[in-house]
Each structure stands twice: as structure tokens, then as C-alpha cells.
Amino acid sequence: MPEPRRPKPVPTPETRHFWEGARAGELRLQRCRRCDKAYFPPRPFCPACASDDTEVFRASGRATLYSYVIHQRPVPGFEAPYAIAVVALAEGPRMMTNLVDVAQTPEALELDMPLEVTFQKLDDEISLPVFRPVTR
Amino acid sequence: MSSKKRAAVAIVGAAETTELGEIPNVSQIELHADAARNALRDCGLGPNDIDGVATAGESPVAIAHYLGITPSWLDGTQVGGCSFMIHVRHAVAAISAGHCKTVLITHGQSGRSPPAAGPAAARASAVSSKRPTGSPAHRRSSRSRRCAT
Numbered sequence: 001m002p003e004p005r006r007p008k009p010v011p012t013p014e015t016r017h018f019w020e021g022a023r024a025g026e027l028r029l030q031r032c033r034r035c036d037k038a039y040f041p042p043r044p045f046c047p048a049c050a051s052d053d054t055e056v057f058r059a060s061g062r063a064t065l066y067s068y069v070i071h072q073r074p075v076p077g078f079e080a081p082y083a084i085a086v087v088a089l090a091e092g093p094r095m096m097t098n099l100v101d102v103a104q105t106p107e108a109l110e111l112d113m114p115l116e117v118t119f120q121k122l123d124d125e126i127s128l129p130v131f132r133p134v135t136r
Numbered sequence: 137m138s139s140k141k142r143a144a145v146a147i148v149g150a151a152e153t154t155e156l157g158e159i160p161n162v163s164q165i166e167l168h169a170d171a172a173r174n175a176l177r178d179c180g181l182g183p184n185d186i187d188g189v190a191t192a193g194e195s196p197v198a199i200a201h202y203l204g205i206t207p208s209w210l211d212g213t214q215v216g217g218c219s220f221m222i223h224v225r226h227a228v229a230a231i232s233a234g235h236c237k238t239v240l241i242t243h244g245q246s247g248r249s250p251p252a253a254g255p256a257a258a259r260a261s262a263v264s265s266k267r268p269t270g271s272p273a274h275r276r277s278s279r280s281r282r283c284a285t
Contacts, residue, residue: 012163012164012165012166013160013161013162013163013166014162014163014165014166015163041202043166043169043202044166045169045173046204047183047201047202047203047204048204050173050176050182050183050204
């Protein structure tokens with residue numbers, strides 16, 4: 001029997017721009033042209049003011065660590081222990097993600113630590129945005 | 137007594153998705169959202185006016201988050217095709233008990249190939265405790281009732 005693998009996101013018409021961006025190494029968010037709110041996850045209208053007038057833009061990729069939990073049990077496609085993190089993007093929205101290039105320990109993961117996006121290629125279609133500590 | 141309670145709650149808006157049939161450019165959750173936003177337009181309400189969400193197939197939490205609604209009441213009862221009629225009854229009970237004032241009930245399904253594209257149908261209705269007397273909501277309510285049944 002083949003090993004169960006990590007589940008992969010399935011792009012939908014509304015999320016396609018996000019996954020195309022990730023494939024190209026860009027973190028793409030949406031912004032409301034009426035109230036200027038940046039939002040995530042993708043949808044064709046503003047969740048703050050319900051306007052249909054929205055645009056896709058390239059985010060800075062900068063974020064801070066908002067919260068996390070360290071998962072200790074083995075899960076297909078993941079190497080335990082690993083952190084499941086919520087990061088606060090510089091543009092405002094929060095995103096659930098994983099952290100790389102850092103020990104997956106409470107000592108190494110300090111809340112509010114500055115992070116930057118990087119991309120983990122799963123296959124030719126899907127790359128996942130993950131975050132690493134800013135070293136400079 | 138019970139008839140008096142019933143009269144205090146009305147279906148104030150109802151709608152379907154903007155397009156019907158095969159809609160390959162719309163995901164399942166967006167079918168819910170499109171119908172919901174059309175129903176809100178139908179009764180002149182916005183996401184901020186909604187404090188209760190009920191749905192099946194999708195999570196009511198996901199629907200609320202997607203639409204920018206912060207509800208005080210949720211119902212995810214999933215018992216097949218009659219789920220949504222049960223949602224209406226639950227909404228009437230919740231409104232009558234004071235748990236919330238205006239409930240959004242959504243349905244959306246990509247039958248052929250979820251979660252992306254497929255033959256699609258969706259509808260949504262808003263149930264409100266707003267007294268129907270003379271309000272625009274009342275004028276729409278009879279049409280909405282027909283839509284919802």
C-alpha cells in the first residue's frame with residue numbers, strides 16, 4: 001500500500017491567483033478599492049464592506065509570529081514535532097502556515113518575532129507559502 | 137401564543153446565485169456567498185446586520201468568516217435535503233429565544249466536481265425578527281416565502 005501523503009490544496013476559481021502567485025514566488029493578497037482593506041483568504045468581494053470592487057496585489061511577504069502550537073504526533077507528510085503557526089502579515093490579514101529554518105521549539109519561537117515568506121514547492125502546480133525568521 | 141410568536145418572525149429576503157446551471161468559474165463556497173449576498177441585497181441588509189448563520193454542506197463558521205459576519209448564533213445541522221427547512225425552524229426558535237435577531241441560511245452545491253467547478257445551484261434566505269408591518273422587508277417577504285418553500 002502506498003504511503004499516505006501530505007494533503008494538497010485544490011485551487012478554486014477564486015483562489016487561483018493565490019496559487020499562481022505562490023508558484024511564481026509571490027504572496028498575493030486582495031484589497032478592497034472602496035475601503036482599502038487588505039484581506040485573506042481569497043474571495044471576489046470585500047469581507048469588511050461587501051464591495052465587489054477588489055484587486056489582487058503582491059504582498060511584502062513580511063509578517064510577525066502571532067500564535068502557534070507545536071504538534072508532536074506523526075502526520076503523513078509532516079515530520080513531528082512541527083509548529084502550526086498563525087502569522088500576522090504586514091498588510092493586516094492573518095495566515096495559518098508553517099515555520100522553516102528555525103527550531104520547532106518554544107525557546108526558538110518567540111511571539112511577535114519578525115518573519116518573511118518563502119515557498120515550499122510540493123509539485124509543479126502547488127507551492128506553499130511558509131515563513132522563516134528575518135535574519136538581517 | 138405560538139401563533140403570536142410565529143407572526144413576530146418573517147423571511148425578509150431570498151435569492152439564488154447570479155447564474156444558475158453549470159458555473160465552472162465559481163467554487164462551492166462562492167455559490168453560498170453569491171446567493172447569500174443576493175439575498176441580503178433583496179432585503180437591503182448587509183453582512184453587519186446578520187448575527188446568525190445556518191448552513192449544511194459547508195461549515196457555518198467558514199461561511200460566516202467568508203462573508204465577514206461575526207455571528208452570535210450558528211447552526212450546522214446536516215440531515216440531508218431538508219436541512220435548510222430545519223434551519224428555518226431553528227432560526228425562528230433562536231430569534232424567539234433572543235439568541236440572535238437576523239439569521240442567514242445558505243445552500244450551495246457543486247455536484248459534479250467539488251470543491252471547484254460543476255453543475256451548481258444555490259440559494260439563501262435571511263430570516264429576521266424585524267416586524268414586517270409596512271417595512272420594505274414585509275413587501276418582499278411573501279415573494280421570499282414562495283422562493284424558500
